[in-house]
Amino acid sequence: MSRIQNAVIESVKTVLGWVPAQWLPGGTPDPLIERRAAIGRQASRQDGPAKVRGEARFAAEVAMDRLTYASLVHGTVTRGRITRLETAAAEAAPGVILVLTHRNMPRLAPLALISFTDLSAVGNSSLPILQDPVVRYNGQVVALVVAETQEQADHAAQLIEIDYAADAARTRFEGAKDDARTPASILIEKNHVSVGDAERELERAPHRVDNVYRTPGHNHNALELHAVTVAWQGGSLVVHDATQMIAPSANVLARLFGLKKEQVRVLSPFVGGGFGGKGLWDHQIVAIAAARLVDRPVRLVLSRDSVYRIIGGRTPTEQRVAIGADTEGRFTALVHTGYSIMPTYGACPEQYTLGTRALYRARSFEIVQRHLDLDIVPNTFMRAPGEAIGTFAVECAVDELAHAMSVDPIELRRRNEPDRHPISGTAFSQRALMQAYADGAGRFGWERRLAQPGARRDGEWLLGMGCASGSFPYVRMPGANVRITLRRTGEATLSCSAQDMGMGTATVQIQHAADRLGLPVEAITFEMGDSSLPAGPLAGGSAQTVSIAGAIMAAADKLTAELLRLAGNASPVAGLRAGEVRLVDGGITSIANPSQRESYQSILTRAARNEVTVSAAGSPPLEMLKFAMHSSSAIFCALRVSQVTGEIRVDRLLGSFDCGTILNPKTAASQFRGGMIMGLGLALTEETLFDERSGRIMNATLADYHIPSHLDVPEIDVMWTGIPDPRSPLGARGIGEIGITGVAAAVANAVFNATGKRIRDLPITLDKVL
Amino acid sequence: MAIRINGTEVAAPDDVRVSLLDLLRERLHLTGTKVGCNQGACGACTVLVDGERVLSCLTLAVQAEGRSVTTIEGLGSADSPHPLQLAFIEHDGFQCGYCTPGQVCAAAAMLREIEAGVPSYVTADLTAPVLVTREEVRERMSGNLCRCGAHNGIVDAILEVAAGRAA
Ligand code: FES
Ligand code: FES
Numbered sequence: 001m002s003r004i005q006n007a008v009i010e011s012v013k014t015v016l017g018w019v020p021a022q023w024l025p026g027g028t029p030d031p032l033i034e035r036r037a038a039i040g041r042q043a044s045r046q047d048g049p050a051k052v053r054g055e056a057r058f059a060a061e062v063a064m065d066r067l068t069y070a071s072l073v074h075g076t077v078t079r080g081r082i083t084r085l086e087t088a089a090a091e092a093a094p095g096v097i098l099v100l101t102h103r104n105m106p107r108l109a110p111l112a113l114i115s116f117t118d119l120s121a122v123g124n125s126s127l128p129i130l131q132d133p134v135v136r137y138n139g140q141v142v143a144l145v146v147a148e149t150q151e152q153a154d155h156a157a158q159l160i161e162i163d164y165a166a167d168a169a170r171t172r173f174e175g176a177k178d179d180a181r182t183p184a185s186i187l188i189e190k191n192h193v194s195v196g197d198a199e200r201e202l203e204r205a206p207h208r209v210d211n212v213y214r215t216p217g218h219n220h221n222a223l224e225l226h227a228v229t230v231a232w233q234g235g236s237l238v239v240h241d242a243t244q245m246i247a248p249s250a251n252v253l254a255r256l257f258g259l260k261k262e263q264v265r266v267l268s269p270f271v272g273g274g275f276g277g278k279g280l281w282d283h284q285i286v287a288i289a290a291a292r293l294v295d296r297p298v299r300l301v302l303s304r305d306s307v308y309r310i311i312g313g314r315t316p317t318e319q320r321v322a323i324g325a326d327t328e329g330r331f332t333a334l335v336h337t338g339y340s341i342m343p344t345y346g347a348c349p350e351q352y353t354l355g356t357r358a359l360y361r362a363r364s365f366e367i368v369q370r371h372l373d374l375d376i377v378p379n380t381f382m383r384a385p386g387e388a389i390g391t392f393a394v395e396c397a398v399d400e401l402a403h404a405m406s407v408d409p410i411e412l413r414r415r416n417e418p419d420r421h422p423i424s425g426t427a428f429s430q431r432a433l434m435q436a437y438a439d440g441a442g443r444f445g446w447e448r449r450l451a452q453p454g455a456r457r458d459g460e461w462l463l464g465m466g467c468a469s470g471s472f473p474y475v476r477m478p479g480a481n482v483r484i485t486l487r488r489t490g491e492a493t494l495s496c497s498a499q500d501m502g503m504g505t506a507t508v509q510i511q512h513a514a515d516r517l518g519l520p521v522e523a524i525t526f527e528m529g530d531s532s533l534p535a536g537p538l539a540g541g542s543a544q545t546v547s548i549a550g551a552i553m554a555a556a557d558k559l560t561a562e563l564l565r566l567a568g569n570a571s572p573v574a575g576l577r578a579g580e581v582r583l584v585d586g587g588i589t590s591i592a593n594p595s596q597r598e599s600y601q602s603i604l605t606r607a608a609r610n611e612v613t614v615s616a617a618g619s620p621p622l623e624m625l626k627f628a629m630h631s632s633s634a635i636f637c638a639l640r641v642s643q644v645t646g647e648i649r650v651d652r653l654l655g656s657f658d659c660g661t662i663l664n665p666k667t668a669a670s671q672f673r674g675g676m677i678m679g680l681g682l683a684l685t686e687e688t689l690f691d692e693r694s695g696r697i698m699n700a701t702l703a704d705y706h707i708p709s710h711l712d713v714p715e716i717d718v719m720w721t722g723i724p725d726p727r728s729p730l731g732a733r734g735i736g737e738i739g740i741t742g743v744a745a746a747v748a749n750a751v752f753n754a755t756g757k758r759i760r761d762l763p764i765t766l767d768k769v770l
Numbered sequence: 771m772a773i774r775i776n777g778t779e780v781a782a783p784d785d786v787r788v789s790l791l792d793l794l795r796e797r798l799h800l801t802g803t804k805v806g807c808n809q810g811a812c813g814a815c816t817v818l819v820d821g822e823r824v825l826s827c828l829t830l831a832v833q834a835e836g837r838s839v840t841t842i843e844g845l846g847s848a849d850s851p852h853p854l855q856l857a858f859i860e861h862d863g864f865q866c867g868y869c870t871p872g873q874v875c876a877a878a879a880m881l882r883e884i885e886a887g888v889p890s891y892v893t894a895d896l897t898a899p900v901l902v903t904r905e906e907v908r909e910r911m912s913g914n915l916c917r918c919g920a921h922n923g924i925v926d927a928i929l930e931v932a933a934g935r936a937a
Binding site for chain 1: 785787788792795796799800801802803804805806807808809810811812814841842843846847848851855856858859860862864865866867868869870871874892904907908909911912913914915916917918919920921922923924925
């Protein structure tokens with residue numbers, strides 16, 4: 001992001017600072033915050049029966065006539081050139097239809113990188129895809145084989161012979177620091193923030209901690225492998241994809257293959273987990289090109305190894321956090337700086353310092369991120385990019401300071417709790433972190449913790465407790481569109497290209513629409529997962545629910561106006577304006593005089609209409625710029641560490657969340673737990689092992705990259721304040737990502753409490769504890 | 771010899787390289803059985819062969835000749851769902867639902883293993899009957915990964931079904 005964008009966004013924020021709140025979206029709280037019926041209920045998932053019966057159709061499961069199967073070949077050098085490429089044996093192998101290499105790949109432009117100013121740009125890499133003999137990172141796609149069966153394609157792929165002339169490659173984190181870049185912006189925030197003279201304050205502070213924290217690379221490891229089933233039908237393209245970005249992908253593919261928007265249809269009704277990884281990468285492009293060349297449908301399912309090779313994960317980081325405090329424990333300096341990898345052809349800056357800006361009050365700040373440029377598969381967004389690992393560094397540092405000062409870590413946080421955004425001075429829309437702490441501490445039994453490390457034991461086991469804060473910003477995306485069709489029968493269909501990777505998108509929006517339109521849940525259908533429907537935003541930034549909710553609000557307003565028009569002069573609600581009525585009990589009702597009402601059925605019957613349809617886009621999300629809007633959480637962990645083996649067993653984990661209105665406690669609790677469990681992996685087991693000599697990932701399997709399994713996962717307690725955010729649709733903020741934040745620090749702080757050992761290098765494996 | 775799949779006789783594929791998983795998914799369109807790794811590390815492809823849980827990605831289709839295979843499609847139906855399927859919905863034992871068929875199939879076989887007295891790594895007393903505890907279920911289900919983190923709901927669902935059976 002450029003300096004110019006910085007300037008533009010800063011000036012928009014300044015202007016919005018002068019605009020009265022009531023003129024903006026969220027200026028007057030959403031009336032549904034006060035009168036919810038379906039929202040807030042424990043509804044089971046709409047798609048549950050299909051999923052437990054194995055009937056939910058994922059991208060690789062769509063049956064097609066004359067289907068062919070594809071298999072990828074990956075480069076094995078990190079930088080270099082293909083000097084010999086022998087494909088004859090593969091081409092002659094049984095069942096082979098096509099071997100696609102840079103020689104016969106159609107010439108295509110590179111993808112436009114993900115951008116926050118052009119929402120239809122969603123590329124994770126701007127490198128050319130199979131366009132030349134150059135290899136730019138280890139594992140890059142160098143060929144694709146298409147055959148009649150998967151077995152034939154896999155076999156033929158092994159028959160391709162390639163020689164490379166290898167060039168020197170940049171593969172060492174440490175070695176790249178000399179050439180580190182300091183970008184002007186991180187996403188839409190200014191990168192370098194300097195308030196006061198933090199280094200000076202730090203030197204003078206009576207209490208200080210100053211340490212370096214390291215986090216390794218991570219992979220999303222959604223259980224469903226990335227997959228596409230592609231068909232060209234006439235001049236049109238149909239792509240069944242496992243994607244978190246249906247509408248934007250369709251736009252990008254149309255542009256790339258020179259088609260009109262209506263000629264491309266991307267379908268993705270079910271996605272087997274995403275976590276940021278199910279975006280647009282090279283495999284969709286080569287499969288689409290191959291399908292055109294063979295003039296038959298192609299299915300490409302990546303192997304797990306391929307997923308590691310060509311789908312980027314979370315970058316490793318090295319973060320310095322220093323805190324200075326006065327004798328009362330009030331922060332006088334907060335320093336958060338560091339290094340992460342972001343190749344120039346990638347788009348994700350892993351914003352690990354952004355959360356730090358809103359967490360604590362301090363007299364001075366010094367915050368800046370530096371990017372290292374390695375020859376590597378470009379990293380991308382992975383669940384709570386930035387906050388997941390940024391909170392590890394900051395929340396360990398706070399715990400270290402609390403220990404050094406002999407103050408309870410929750411009390412130290414209380415003393416530094418901000419009442420406005422600490423850097424911008426903007427008001428928080430709503431924030432009750434300290435209530436989350438109080439509630440969580442009570443339920444968890446925090447008072448039983450002994451401050452002295454190593455003071456509790458049970459046989460060979462040392463027992464410890466730790467806590468940490470989590471945080472995640474509120475995001476509502478522009479460009480969410482919804483269509484509502486209301487029928488005379490009192491049923492409604494909502495349509496949006498939206499995606500579901502397991503969040504319960506349809507379930508929650510049906511609950512929402514029921515309340516918004518005054519209809520029972522059973523009367524609502526939510527169509528989604530298809531780019532031919534009105535375009536929804538991509539699913540990311542924990543933003544999809546409120547983004548679609550904002551569009552439904554706008555569409556419901558339009559529907560109200562349209563119904564009033566159709567009602568005409570003969571209606572009991574004649575003469576009322578849109579602002580004077582609400583939609584309840586299957587009709588329009590005067591707010592001032594509830595007995596003045598008419599049902600949808602009656603209005604549409606008189607107007608001789610079977611149905612009425614409206615479409616609308618959500619209002620621009622200006623509330624995000626006017627207010628500081630963040631979710632926060634207090635995470636508590638109790639664990640045991642074996643003195644004999646160093647084994648860590650997490651006995652209890654509790655998350656106390658302040659995330660606005662909880663729309664469906666059942667699915668919300670699952671999302672919180674899911675995030676916290678990924679946090680356990682982050683803390684204890686997960687690590688993408690990168691061979692700095694060869695530039696190659698060494699553990700590209702689920703057997704060698706350890707995600708939490710059942711025995712690793714204790715019963716996880718979740719609770720929430722439930723206080724609505726007065727500035728957001730439904731009073732809700734995102735919940736998909738905050739669960740992972742704070743967990744690694746809570747675990748590390750508990751390990752310290754148990755053993756007296758401070759591990760600042762994730763994951764906390766046995767060898768580090770012993 | 772044929773393979774019996776959900777009660778129907780199916781001929782073994784000509785190509786001996788075809789795994790049981792790919793026979794189910796690509797040739798028979800029984801796509802309820804999922805693929806998360808194709809190398810025995812995730813459990814998504816779990817099916818029952820003669821009542822025992824098996825990773826179909828590590829099983830060649832020809833190895834199942836003369837045997838009886840039950841997939842998620844054969845375990846329950848819309849009209850008569852398996853109790854585990856209902857319990858998974860009730861306890862929200864999934865999010866994306868991709869690991870779910872494997873979890874359900876594995877759980878069905880796992881409960882029978884406990885009933886048969888097969889001990890596990892966490893079984894304290896190898897001479898006493900094995901009890902269906904949370905710890906036992908967690909250990910025995912650890913071969914079925916869930917990246918969405920539905921572990922608590924899955925275990926709750928299994929414990930509820932086990933309690934119902936014992937009652
Ligand atoms: S697909 Fe068989 S174990 Fe993963
Ligand atoms: S529900 Fe998504 S992997 Fe288990």
